Amino acid sequence: MKKTLALLLALVMVLSLGTVAFAADSVTLNVVTSYGGDDGNRANFEAAVKAYEASTGNKVNDGSATSNEEWKAKILTDFETGSEPDVLFFFTNADAEPFVTAGKVVSVDEIRAEYPDYATNMKSSMMAVASDGKQYSVPSSGYWENMFVNKAVLADCGIEVPGPDYTWDQFLSDCAVIKEAGYTPIACSLVEVPHYWFEFLVMNNGTVENQLDVPASVDDAAGQKWVAALEDFKALYEAGFFPANTLTASDAETVELFNAGEAAFLIDGSWKVGYFTANAADLNDFAISYVPAKGERSASEAIGGISMGYFITRKAWDDPAKREAAVEFVSQLTSDEVLSTFVTTEVTALVNGASPAGLNVLQQSAADANASITAISGAVQDTITSEAKGDLFGNIQNVVTGKMSPEDAVASAIALN
Amino acid sequence: MNSMIYKKKTPLLVFLIPAFAFLFVFLYYPFCQNILNTFLNIGGLGRGAEGVNEPWYENYRRLFTDPYMRTALKNTMLLIVCTVVFQVGIALILALLVDTIRVGAQFFRTVYFFPIVISATALGLMFNLIFLYKGGMVNQLLLSLGKLPYEVRPNGKMIVEWLDWKDQAHFLFTMFLPVMWQYVGFYFVILVTGLNNIPQDLYEAAALDGADGFRRTRYITLPLLCNVLCTCLVLAITGALKVFDLPWVMFGAGIPENLGWLTGTYMYDQTFNRMNVDYGSTIAVLIVVLGVVLSNVANRVFRPSEDL
Numbered sequence: 001m002k003k004t005l006a007l008l009l010a011l012v013m014v015l016s017l018g019t020v021a022f023a024a025d026s027v028t029l030n031v032v033t034s035y036g037g038d039d040g041n042r043a044n045f046e047a048a049v050k051a052y053e054a055s056t057g058n059k060v061n062d063g064s065a066t067s068n069e070e071w072k073a074k075i076l077t078d079f080e081t082g083s084e085p086d087v088l089f090f091f092t093n094a095d096a097e098p099f100v101t102a103g104k105v106v107s108v109d110e111i112r113a114e115y116p117d118y119a120t121n122m123k124s125s126m127m128a129v130a131s132d133g134k135q136y137s138v139p140s141s142g143y144w145e146n147m148f149v150n151k152a153v154l155a156d157c158g159i160e161v162p163g164p165d166y167t168w169d170q171f172l173s174d175c176a177v178i179k180e181a182g183y184t185p186i187a188c189s190l191v192e193v194p195h196y197w198f199e200f201l202v203m204n205n206g207t208v209e210n211q212l213d214v215p216a217s218v219d220d221a222a223g224q225k226w227v228a229a230l231e232d233f234k235a236l237y238e239a240g241f242f243p244a245n246t247l248t249a250s251d252a253e254t255v256e257l258f259n260a261g262e263a264a265f266l267i268d269g270s271w272k273v274g275y276f277t278a279n280a281a282d283l284n285d286f287a288i289s290y291v292p293a294k295g296e297r298s299a300s301e302a303i304g305g306i307s308m309g310y311f312i313t314r315k316a317w318d319d320p321a322k323r324e325a326a327v328e329f330v331s332q333l334t335s336d337e338v339l340s341t342f343v344t345t346e347v348t349a350l351v352n353g354a355s356p357a358g359l360n361v362l363q364q365s366a367a368d369a370n371a372s373i374t375a376i377s378g379a380v381q382d383t384i385t386s387e388a389k390g391d392l393f394g395n396i397q398n399v400v401t402g403k404m405s406p407e408d409a410v411a412s413a414i415a416l417n
Numbered sequence: 418m419n420s421m422i423y424k425k426k427t428p429l430l431v432f433l434i435p436a437f438a439f440l441f442v443f444l445y446y447p448f449c450q451n452i453l454n455t456f457l458n459i460g461g462l463g464r465g466a467e468g469v470n471e472p473w474y475e476n477y478r479r480l481f482t483d484p485y486m487r488t489a490l491k492n493t494m495l496l497i498v499c500t501v502v503f504q505v506g507i508a509l510i511l512a513l514l515v516d517t518i519r520v521g522a523q524f525f526r527t528v529y530f531f532p533i534v535i536s537a538t539a540l541g542l543m544f545n546l547i548f549l550y551k552g553g554m555v556n557q558l559l560l561s562l563g564k565l566p567y568e569v570r571p572n573g574k575m576i577v578e579w580l581d582w583k584d585q586a587h588f589l590f591t592m593f594l595p596v597m598w599q600y601v602g603f604y605f606v607i608l609v610t611g612l613n614n615i616p617q618d619l620y621e622a623a624a625l626d627g628a629d630g631f632r633r634t635r636y637i638t639l640p641l642l643c644n645v646l647c648t649c650l651v652l653a654i655t656g657a658l659k660v661f662d663l664p665w666v667m668f669g670a671g672i673p674e675n676l677g678w679l680t681g682t683y684m685y686d687q688t689f690n691r692m693n694v695d696y697g698s699t700i701a702v703l704i705v706v707l708g709v710v711l712s713n714v715a716n717r718v719f720r721p722s723e724d725l
Binding site for chain 2: 069070073074076077080081098156181182183191192244245247248249250253257262386387390391394397398401403
């Protein structure tokens with residue numbers, strides 16, 4: 001009996017050692033991306049992660065969340081406090097500078113010294129370059145921002161879906177008709193996401209070429225452009241073209257207003273196509289159109305580009321157990337096959353281009369609209385600091401209600417940049 | 418043997434030092450560092466200071482001139498008053514009522530305490546739906562009762578003037594109601610426990626002397642409950658100063674139009690969203706100072722009579 005017990009115990013011990021040895025081969029990667037919440041590519045990301053886990057035996061701790069200013073601030077704080085993830089999918093612009101300059105992520109060149117095939121499927125010219133002249137991230141799909149329209153609302157108001165020659169005056173006239181018919185012309189939460197409109201209003205008061213000029217003072221050309229953009233905001237608000245509760249509503253509320261056929265226009269990004277694909281009662285009611293233009297801008301000029309990419313952190317790189325796992329993760333997630341599942345109408349940096357599967361009616365509408373885009377610029381908000389951005393967008397509600405002048409709002413943001 | 422335990426202090430110290438060390442490392446040291454941070458220029462959590470502010474008391478000067486801080490303080494003071502009057506008040510009434518019933522007391526204790534165990538985030542989302550502008554529960558109810566004006570346009574579209582429960586006229590009610598509702602059960606349980614500790618023979622003696630229910634409550638229950646009430650008030654006041662989660666989920670950054678700040682939400686916004694860590698630290702110091710001062714005032718005002 002004692003012998004049997006001893007044998008059993010010894011067997012258990014050997015098995016547990018084996019389990020430990022097996023577990024030691026499996027690496028757990030901490031990954032943070034913006035493919036969380038209702039992101040249109042959430043399901044594609046989950047599938048890619050599962051495929052990675054199945055092919056490598058590694059585990060992924062997915063800390064993805066919806067991208068917003070709070071999320072960005074949290075990521076930066078994680079880097080500052082030493083609790084950064086192993087792999088991060090993040091913005092490649094000024095937002096990434098704090099952890100890039102602190103040496104907390106590894107450059108592509110350094111990774112290629114050990115893994116020569118790393119990111120060779122990407123066009124080098126389209127990979128973001130940091131302030132030190134090095135490339136740190138491997139780009140995923142790009143993005144575009146443009147105007148979504150609810151065709152059912154427009155049809156009820158007797159208005160045609162706008163084309164690439166849509167003018168500001170025509171837009172104001174259409175908004176008045178839409179409002180009179182009992183609909184909300186523009187679905188937008190001024191308190192939560194005024195930035196899409198801000199970008200286009202800035203472009204409307206300048207050009208696509210000088211879109212990224214950041215004011216040094218209220219009186220310079222860029223400053224005056226921003227002031228004029230805020231004045232346009234105020235005019236739209238005073239005309240009653242935003243939802244009645246635009247100063248208290250969340251983005252989700254105003255998007256739902258649009259989705260439910262209560263609002264006509266919505267400026268949003270390529271990621272929103274997935275939302276409507278999943279949530280629209282009838283996808284045929286929606287189309288991608290053009291943001292109305294004034295001044296030197298044409299409505300066929302839009303905001304877009306590739307603004308995000310995968311970073312491997314120094315912490316993961318310096319960990320011999322995680323180095324290869326992290327490189328393999330980024331390689332798989334940015335492979336031609338995986339990126340083709342993420343892309344419908346967005347630009348990519350793939351050398352061979354993406355091969356998306358069949359497009360639905362809204363994706364086709366986006367592809368048609370993109371085909372008529374004549375010029376594109378990045379978003380100017382991506383070039384200013386988080387403090388300045390938070391202050392500027394936080395003050396838009398004060399500007400439209402007359403509590404603050406546009407000049408003071410711009411000056412306040414400049415002081416924080 | 419027993420006397421040796423009290424004579425030898427070393428065992429006591431062995432047990433006291435870990436707790437003290439824990440508090441020192443995770444409370445007193447960060448608090449002292451936080452005070453120091455108020456004089457420095459810190460542009461992000463975890464970042465090193467970029468020198469001393471110019472002048473060094475800049476954050477304190479700003480604290481007293483910042484209009485949003487004034488709004489936050491005003492709202493927080495109002496929340497404290499509402500907390501004391503409604504949270505503790507309603508909890509007291511419910512406790513007195515439940516204490517008088519013989520059957521179902523345990524049921525009511527569980528029911529009233531239940532909101533405490535639900536996460537504030539879940540409650541915030543629930544109340545967001547209840548007070549939703551278009552199609553929210555309250556607005557639908559008002560519409561069905563004919564309390565919301567509406568018109569039908571020539572195209573057959575019905576336009577309803579929904580009530581915005583988060584606008585300037587209603588936000589305080591919408592913000593405070595869930596906070597009040599959530600914590601009534603907490604004070605209710607404390608007060609019921611206090612009521613159970615009052616000896617029954619006092620009530621029996623009073624009944625023999627002809628005292629009715631109201632008099633028994635007025636002259637026996639409330640005086641003997643004074644200590645517990647005082648504890649509840651101190652907890653309510655300090656708790657109201659720290660309220661953050663529910664208002665943040667429902668109102669975010671100062672909705673509406675920067676009128677909806679509380680000291681807790683404003684501190685969070687400055688620290689985590691605006692990356693203004695030193696100013697956020699200054700607001701935190703103010704919250705602590707207010708907590709200490711107000712709880713001391715409450716202790717003195719509601720201190721039980723020496724005669725009891």
